[in-house]
Amino acid sequence: MSDYSLPNPGTIEAVVSDEPRGTLLETLHEWVITVDHKRLGILYILYSTFFLLVAGAEALFIRIQLAFPHNHFLSAQVYNRFFTMHGTTMVFLVGMPFLFGFGNYVVPLQIGARDMAFPRLNAFSFWLTAFGGLLLYYSFLGGGGLYGVGNAPDVGWFAYAPLTARSFSPGHATDYWALALIVSGFGTFGTAINIIATVVSMRCKGMTLMRMPLFTWLMLVVSMLTLVTITPLTAAQFMLLIDRYLGGHFFDTQAGGSSLIWIHFFWIFGHPEVYVLVLPAFAIANEIIPVFSRKAIFGYPAMVAASVGIMFVSLSVWAHHMFTVGMTSTSNAFFTLSTMLVGVPTGIKIFNWIATLWGGRIRFTTPMLFCIGFLFQFLIAGLTGIMLSVSPWDWQLHNSYFVIAHFHYVLVGAVVFCIFAALYFWYPKATGRLMNETLGKWHFWLFLIGFHITFDTMHFLGLLGMPRSIYTYQPDRGWNFLNLVVSLGGMVQGVAVLIFAYNFIASLFQGEIAGDDPWDAWTLEWTTSSPPPVYNFEEPPEVHSRRPLWDLKHPDDPDWEYEA
Amino acid sequence: MVNEQNLEQGNGELIEIPAGTAWPIILAFGAMLCFASLVTSIGVGLVGALLTGCGIVGWFKQVFPHEHHAFVPVVRRRFVPASSRRTVAHIQVSEVHRAYLPVESYPMVAGLRGGIAGGIVMIFPALLYGYLTQHSIWYAVNLLGGAGVAHWTNPSTADIAAFHWNGLIVATVIHAAVCSLIGLLYGAMLPMWPKRPILLGGLIAPLLWTGLLHSILGFVNPAFNARIAWGWFALSEILFGIVAGIVVTRTGKIRTHQALPFVLRMGIEAKEFNPPKGNQP
Incomplete structure (x- = not known):
């Protein structure tokens, strides 16, 4: 660690803009009408950061309620609303927008393009997503509806039928949930189309598919997967609205419908959605781990193949969420085996990341620390996933806190860790300033400790039989101490996120000047200024290998000599 | 603008x-x-x-x-590529390095053949066990295939000893798939045991595998565990290992990619072994 300095010297130029700053109104207007992929990417990220804080606050309220038995901090109804909104927010308003935000910002820069293929569609997609989120949260005000019952969705993020029928969920809270997801789903759809078109048609000269940065490759895979998975969810939401308002009976078991149809539709979306969220996390790790290991990624072709493999396999595993509904033994066997099969390409990735680290000169910067945390946690998440893929095991633990712990290991331990890594990694590119490393390390260690206190303990609560979605419990169940520990871990994570939020804002004004290439990295986004100009590159770049900036830095030993 | x-x-x-x-x-x-x-x-x-x-x-x-x-x-600017590291380290490759890795191996098809042959042979002690203890050759078949027939809730011994199409089909699929995969694994691992491959692969490995299963099956599936005769199970495993080992070792070896430098096989740079390719600027 001693023979490098950060930021990378030699690329730092004084960043002094001689352009006069506009008034606040002019600045706001510029951002509202923008079709620039970088600004839209930043808007996505700011929007997601805001909802990350909101959903985090909801999680803390949930944990305060569960910290003690027979607690009355939240009523049962409010508790139901909070866990519904927490789940919905984290998946649809935090995870996906964050990752599409990074995709928006980074992909055109990495492939040497001036913008996305459809800049106006890009803006439209963002605003649809944003308004979808606002519509969801407007339900707190408007969800009472005609009957004054309920003021926010309280049916869980999966909204199983028949709970969503009007008889059981009167008022409009459930409608807001469905409508918000339809609106934001169209936005997601637009962004996915845009990323595919951009990657397919706007790569710079010399950038063949097998020279694309892995981040871009994975965003392409994610976008294709999104197109397939958002469709059944949107269709199911329309069917739900037809059931609720036009006398349809899709999910009405009393009139020939089937609540199982909803579960199938939801999980045909829902499980690939996990990969829609985690593949961009892989993408982020693919960029950060090699840069801070000072080695090229190990096994690039295998990484590409594994990503595409995950996309296909993930489309055939959805019913492992349904082992307890009573499927045939053939179905149980099929979905057990197909779920286990996902372990093959993900295992390839884990081994390749470890092989990249192996023998490297590792720099333990904050983004790298988050990626190392991700590696360990994703491995554990994968192992508990394999355990849950075995149907008899799942029969025992379905809907218990073991499942909650497993998917939080994926969604927080992998996805949120990588999101933080990406924020620290690309923040200097977007703002021209580095985030404070000391505060970053405080953030990392506190978040890591809080994460493990919370979610390791949660596994044991599940094994002890604590079911999910209960708002309180009897004091004689043996869950008291562990629940208190879980809640305390949540508080530690909350403190860590507050440190991050402070660092994020303070570094904007006081952060060290980053220069164009603060991490001594290799992809095209680091060849342009920080922040990049609106046109990205003065001249369209031309690449000859997977690491064009390496070639520039080491003309005596360029990568194109070795790449097949 | x-x-x-x-x-x-x-x-x-x-x-x-x-x-x-x-x-x-x-x-x-x-x-x-x-x-x-x-x-x-x-x-x-x-x-x-x-x-x-x-x-x-x-x-x-x-x-x-x-x-x-x-x-x-356009604001013209000059990008100066700079790196804090000017020296590039290449992974050094030597022939000594190769000594730890198999330079020759059996072809994949040898493992497959070995797995199939071993799988066929191990059927006989299993059937014999069923015939001697329950007077039915279907007993062992249904013990294996019953894992895929979920509607068997607490089946009696007579149920398991009777013939069931479902049990036969599922058992055949499981047996064929597992034997083929183990055979492939076996073929790949044999070169790592240069001395007495049959002893290690045919005897010690099956015994270790049997011991592992014996120690955990009681937790994983107590009902299944109660019906397994571990002596017969170990005998089948050993027969599989010996037959698969013989079939694999009788097949001629081929040179593997291990003979190539590590850097080439893994796609890592190695200037001295890799002639320039791709577009040169």
């Missing part, structure tokens, strides 16, 4: 980028209001429809007949 009208007056180089526009946000807001009107009021829907209409028309005017562009003056 300058407008199209100012293009001709502009001095210096300009780059064309898509012009900013408010129509996407107006259209998105209008669309959201249209959906929201389903749970609010018709007035919200009317405003939404109006905004949607305006958004569509405005957006069309943005791109038809000519797409609106803005022209941005």
